[in-house]
Amino acid sequence: MTELLRSRAAAYAVAARLLAVLLLPVAFVRSPCHARRLACQWALALRYPAEDLAGLTAAAREAFVAARTDAFWRDGQLIGLTSGHRDAARQHAMFTAEVRRTGSVWAARRLVLPPEESAHVGGFALDVRPTEGAAWLERHGAAYHLHRRYDNEWWHFEYHADTLPIRLPHPGAAVLVRTAG
Secondary structure, eight states: OHHHHHHHHHHHHHHHHHHHHHHHHHHHHHOGGGHHHHHHHHHHHHHSTTOOOTTSOHHHHHHHHHHHHHHHHHHOOOOEEEEOOOOHHHHHHHHHHHHHHHSOHHHHTTTOOOGGGOHHHHTOEEEEEOHHHHHHHHHHGGGGTEEEOBTTOTTEEEEOSSOOOOOBSSTTHHHHHHHHO
16 A cells, blocks of 8 residues: 555656746746746645645745745655645644543643643644655755654644744643753
């Protein structure tokens, strides 16, 4: 089954690349200075139709689009967005569900933060896919101010324009760092 999923993902990647190349002339007519970027965005929107960049800060959105465009054209790597901005109510519901699932606030914080601490609510956090795309972003993301924050979440990146954030073992570790110091 895993092999079937891998081959399907590879076929989708090839189709997205081919589509982007085919869309380049149309993108050039529409925006000559940004044709590659536009063709990439169109192709990735078809590959990842459910993703939603709305709610991200303008800077985080711009950084993500620039990074995924470079990954796509320079290295043939697709990067999709699984989750970006979440409103406080949705983040609270996710946190509450994780508390119920784990039976503990502290255990829940290892995967989901309450809304007042989540960078998703602020529009700065991005959960990306696939693992190869996240690996590309981990290697090259600093050039776009996108940084992986947690050791236990290969998919979670945050936009930080002026700082290099501390890499933490898990989301709840930030509280442990603040209280220990």
